[in-house]
Amino acid sequence: MPSRSLFALAALLVCFACLVASANAGQSAKIDATFTPERLGAATTMSFAFQITAEGQDPAALTAMDIAYPRNLGFATSGLGLAACSQATLEASGPPGCPANSQMGYGSAVVEIQIGPVLVKETVSLAAFAGPSPDGYLHLLVCATGIFPVQAVVVLAGVLLPGHLKIVIPPIPSLPEAPYVAVAQMHLTLGGHLTYYEEVAGRTVAYRPAGVGLPGRCPRGGFAFAATFAFLDSSSSRARTVVPCPHHR
Amino acid sequence: MRLSGERRRGRFPGLRGTVQQQGRDMHSRKRERLRAGSLARALPPIALLVSAAGVVSAAQARATGRTTRRSAHAARVLNVRDEGHLRFIHASGSLLIDEGHASGTFPGSVKVRFVYDGEPNVSAQFTISGSGGSISAKGSGRLSSPTSPDPSFKGRMSVTGGSGRYAHVHGGGELFGVFNRRSYALTVQAIGKLPY
Numbered sequence: 001m002p003s004r005s006l007f008a009l010a011a012l013l014v015c016f017a018c019l020v021a022s023a024n025a026g027q028s029a030k031i032d033a034t035f036t037p038e039r040l041g042a043a044t045t046m047s048f049a050f051q052i053t054a055e056g057q058d059p060a061a062l063t064a065m066d067i068a069y070p071r072n073l074g075f076a077t078s079g080l081g082l083a084a085c086s087q088a089t090l091e092a093s094g095p096p097g098c099p100a101n102s103q104m105g106y107g108s109a110v111v112e113i114q115i116g117p118v119l120v121k122e123t124v125s126l127a128a129f130a131g132p133s134p135d136g137y138l139h140l141l142v143c144a145t146g147i148f149p150v151q152a153v154v155v156l157a158g159v160l161l162p163g164h165l166k167i168v169i170p171p172i173p174s175l176p177e178a179p180y181v182a183v184a185q186m187h188l189t190l191g192g193h194l195t196y197y198e199e200v201a202g203r204t205v206a207y208r209p210a211g212v213g214l215p216g217r218c219p220r221g222g223f224a225f226a227a228t229f230a231f232l233d234s235s236s237s238r239a240r241t242v243v244p245c246p247h248h249r
Numbered sequence: 250m251r252l253s254g255e256r257r258r259g260r261f262p263g264l265r266g267t268v269q270q271q272g273r274d275m276h277s278r279k280r281e282r283l284r285a286g287s288l289a290r291a292l293p294p295i296a297l298l299v300s301a302a303g304v305v306s307a308a309q310a311r312a313t314g315r316t317t318r319r320s321a322h323a324a325r326v327l328n329v330r331d332e333g334h335l336r337f338i339h340a341s342g343s344l345l346i347d348e349g350h351a352s353g354t355f356p357g358s359v360k361v362r363f364v365y366d367g368e369p370n371v372s373a374q375f376t377i378s379g380s381g382g383s384i385s386a387k388g389s390g391r392l393s394s395p396t397s398p399d400p401s402f403k404g405r406m407s408v409t410g411g412s413g414r415y416a417h418v419h420g421g422g423e424l425f426g427v428f429n430r431r432s433y434a435l436t437v438q439a440i441g442k443l444p445y
Contacts, residue, residue: 136369
């Protein structure tokens with residue numbers, strides 16, 4: 001029957017597309033997201049982590065990532081990033097050069113550097129800051145500081161769109177003639193142990209910003225996160241995770 | 250306080266003798282026959298600005314010798330210029346709920362549902378409850394600087410409903426505000442002409 005033939009052809013095409021996608025995927029990714037505390041309707045600290053594994057080949061440099069999160073999470077109303085730090089300041093002075101009220105989070109990453117035949121791993125520290133906003137959206141700057149074996153300060157620029165966090169990673173050179181540094185793991189926390197300052201009756205008072213607001217109701221199936229990673233070799237990888245709904249006590 | 254002589258077209262074609270009403274004196278029926286000149290002296294400066302169009306219309310009507318009449322079917326216009334200082338009550342993700350008191354031409358209590366989800370435009374649904382009824386409206390405005398501790402926003406609002414005396418209120422106007430990102434407090438100013 002014609003309809004059955006069409007269906008079979010469509011299924012074949014879908015399978016072929018899947019095979020092509022698998023063949024192109026040089027890297028696979030896993031992501032994880034957590035809320036601390038997990039209390040609906042309250043402010044929380046949000047942590048996001050990913051791990052990229054190169055399958056049987058040299059790791060390709062990560063160039064961009066797009067993290068999709070539930071749109072009703074209160075990132076914009078988190079009270080984080082009450083000041084802005086410019087990319088030039090971060091590159092020149094590092095995190096100490098930025099206003100305390102501009103820091104939005106912190107974390108760490110593991111990068112892979114090809115030195116000859118050896119793949120060396122380096123742990124770098126991350127600090128996330130609110131960047132200047134030329135377009136009305138919240139901009140995020142992530143400062144990655146590495147010490148050994150490659151000493152470098154690299155600033156990743158991101159923009160917080162409703163339901164999406166897009167981060168662009170510039171090519172990070174390592175040694176002469178060596179491939180670019182590849183990001184293998186990252187763990188980034190927004191909120192948490194940050195200290196902000198405000199003027200109260202003429203005095204400077206320290207306080208802890210509220211953090212990302214969780215909605216009062218959990219979406220069906222939990223809080224869904226997804227991420228798309230783009231690599232220098234034009235391949236891409238996707239991953240998903242779900243933060244389960246908190247148990248009622 | 251009422252102004253007469255403004256001719257309305259469009260929504261109520263052919264209607265003559267429209268009455269504009271200011272919130273504080275809305276119960277005063279004696280003043281509706283006041284001439285425009287004496288009205289101008291009686292109005293506070295801010296209300297005078299808002300009512301400038303009506304004054305001009307009244308002056309024109311007087312110049313042409315028309316008598317002003319108030320019909321039983323005349324649509325009234327509430328010239329709202331209110332400012333509310335609201336404190337944070339509750340949050341749910343990107344939704345904030347603030348409450349407080351509004352002062353101005355339509356004083357009363359205000360409840361606001363304010364949404365800021367990262368878009369440059371923030372949105373708000375609010376209800377002002379005063380003596381004689383309530384007015385509900387929604388609006389949106391563009392945030393000036395998202396990394397400021399207290400960014401301002403400016404936009405438009407439109408009435409979504411009313412109750413009591415303002416059950417048939419409609420129209421819209423401008424919405425201004427300041428959002429304190431530390432305390433989630435809001436200062437909101439609504440300016441508009443609302444026929445009811």
